[in-house]
Amino acid sequence: MATTVYLDVRELKKSFAGLMATNNVSMSIDRGEFVAVIGPNGAGKTTLFNLITQFIKPDHGAVIFNGEDLVGKAAEEMYRLGIGRTFQLTQIFRTLTVYQNLSASVFAAYGKVFNLYTPASRLLRDKVLELAGEVGLSGQVEKEAGSLSYGDQKRLEVAIALSNKPQLLFLDEPTGGLAPDECAQIMELVQRLSQERNMTTVFIEHDMTTVFGFAQRIIVLNFGAIIADGKPEEIRKNEQVQRLYLGESCR
């Protein structure tokens, strides 16, 4: 299979007030890979995501995606380029219904955000319901997002991140705070969608069961630098990594 490098991260560096949060990180990810990024708290995983998606500007380095360097672009441009992400603390629109959350995303995907006259509840209805169906929230579209169970909120966030049919998806702790069966459900959902669409997925995760259960490749971060990068079996045997982790379970 031709392996063209799809996401090429080169020598990313970032420091905050003298502290090196991201220390010369380089990695190459191919199309369709399902990669986990792990590391202890404070290792710089979320910062790495923020640097790649231009939520924070790197001090140095390049992020080549589909031939374009993302560094220097606005975070707002990521969506149009086909990149999606979720956040550690679910960023959904709490006072809006699930339907409204999804339709806001769909409107964004179809460039309708400055439409001042069409009733929002009727525009692109089929696309909104389709999106709801993809994550299994069809039965709850009229519920207020803030009142959803935590697991469903996570699903909603994944749905919003999928609204532009991204080719590259970043998930920041998609199973954070979930019960074991919910963890598996959401990961299976993401895995299935990735396979169906040949979507490249990179996810930050703390729960080792999830990581070893789903990842095709694992990147290990510590103090802002990559200390290991390879297939799950290799990582499992890696001494450095073993020292770092004493084996955590889901929550």
Next chain:
Amino acid sequence: MDQLVAGMVSGMILLIIALGLSFTFGVLRIVNFAHGALYMVGAYVTWSTIARFGIPFWAAAILSVLCLAALGVLIELVLLRRIYRAELMMQLLLTFGLVYILSDAVKFIWGLEYHSVAVPAPLSGSITLAGRSMPVYSIFIIFMGLAVALVLWLVLNRTRFGLYVRALTVNREITSALGINVRFISTMVFALGVGLAGLGGALGAPIIAVSPGIELIIVDCFIVVVIGGMGSIAGTLVASLLIGVVTSFGISIIPQQALVIPYALMALILLVRPWGLFGRAE
């Protein structure tokens, strides 16, 4: 030179009042729109106790501070307790309702006329300083303003109460978990802030007329607190003097446009450095 002194005097009065506002915000995160109205109450209390009971000025001033502090306790207990966790705008507008209540109450109790308070005898007259003749009271005010700022700083940084207040500012929950009575301290902080408004009202009475409408000083307080930085004593001091002096000079040089200057400065600071000259970015 006269303008400089006059500007410093009005700046100092503003300082005393604005310190109360800044302090309240810095600790309790409440922007008290009624602070100007409370200053007005202080001025009226000072005037009416002197006019009706003939007590000396210093006694009236102390009475004003105590009355206002008591009023502050009442307001905090009845009103503010309920809205600490509410949105900022709710707080702002609730205290705005207080403005309506207080300013009409003042009109009801004391009428609509202008009143004035005589400069207390020991402080009247003028002395010659640096070759110019200056009212003694002006010098007294400048001294008082600096004294109040200094005392407030000392209280905050050198007393146990101040320590608790600073702890509360940083983290309310943990301070409470340490066994410190956070509610009591909050009430005291607010009372102190309002007391300062009362002090400003008393000290300002001989200089500024005692009449309906003086509650509008709240707008100047906002300007000072924004420019200086909310919760900063040094900032409030610098900003008050700045506003006082600039306005004073402005009025004598370009009387028509001078009043725009404070607002323009406020807008400028907000655009360039929103947290004020001495504030901290949040």
Next chain:
Amino acid sequence: MGEKVIDLRKELGVLLRAKWAAQIAAILLLLLLFILPFIVPEFWLFLLCEVFVLALAATGLSLLAGYTGLVSFGHAAYYGIGAYACAIFLTHSGVPAWLGILISPFVALLAAAVIGFFSVRLTEIYFAFLTMAFAQMFWVIAQKWGHFTGGYNGIVGIVRPGMIRSTDHLYWFCLIVVAVCLLLLVVIVRSPFGLLLRSLRDSPERVRFLGVYLHRHRLVCFMISGFFTGVAGTLGTLIAGSVFPDSLYIWKSAEMLISILIGGMYVFPGPAVGAIVVVVVNHVIGTFTEYWAFWFGLIFVLIVMFLPRGIVGSVWQSLKKQEGME
């Protein structure tokens, strides 16, 4: 997975019925208001005009304050600019009356564009203070630019164009203009743009990752909001036949915010209902005592303390609870 999509709209008993009831009530109210000039004395018509104007001003503000979460403390600026523009067009200039009236809200729109451009970069308290500072600057300018604005004394003796000179005609004019404007605002609020505004309020971060530039949306919202409040100001001048610097002062901004808080910040009819309460309470109290501000302040404080969501907001919230949505 393929779950069956349940069309829950049919099952939304309480909420949907409430919305329909409100819409029908609004239409009936509109009809009633239309025929009022044949029934009630002139005084009532002027009172209602005041209500219409404040309702529009407050609803215009709530687009920015409630739906987008940017609480402007200086919205009197657009009210006042709309009011002054109308006054100046009708007196000084050689511009035909109706053209002047039509252009006035656009002057307010222009001011909103400029001020909004600077203001939307800030949030929360800083936004409130900056909008307040700008409004105060306009207030000072209005007082001092006597030659143009009449200074402290404002502009008086403004004569309305012939077609709306009589009270009845003025009333119908105000009613139609305000009704149309409110309708436009409803359309905007229910549009994708309106939805994005609320999304922006709830999670600016997420909205950025949907490719939406925050400042652009906020600025457009600011401008729309300023425009409609400017319309209210224009009507205000036509009703009163005069304009004073007061129209630009903090009390005016506060009046709009108070209406929003009394009626409810997050529901569309809230500000309008709040406006009714404000105007009616003030006039009613005003007939009994000159100390209306005291009672008004007291009522306002009590309402905010016990009904933090406002009158309409509290009703809507209890409906939602019945529905099991909260």
